[in-house]
Amino acid sequence: MVEEKERLGSDGGTDSLKRHPGFGGVDWDGILECHVNVPDEIMCRLEVALESHHLEESHHSMDSNSIASLEELNTPLWLDDW
Secondary structure (H helix, E strand, C coil): CCCCCHHCCCCCCHHHHCCCHHCCCCCCCHCCCCCCCCCCCHHHHHHHHHHHHHHHHHHHCHHHHHHHHHHHCCCHHHHCCC
């Protein structure tokens, strides 16, 4: 169990979090203004997942199989090896 007083940010709030080396290079203003680009690796994984889903959908008609396919798409298997 982590002591609350030793948790990241407990000694200086959000400013201490922002200064932590693990968050180096984060565009905090861009996050606040919703102008941060999605990292290429995430976009690539999303594109692969959507393309494979589209190929599966083109082979199925709109029936109960489509509902199962949507459930599969909503399963984050593409994140397992992250």
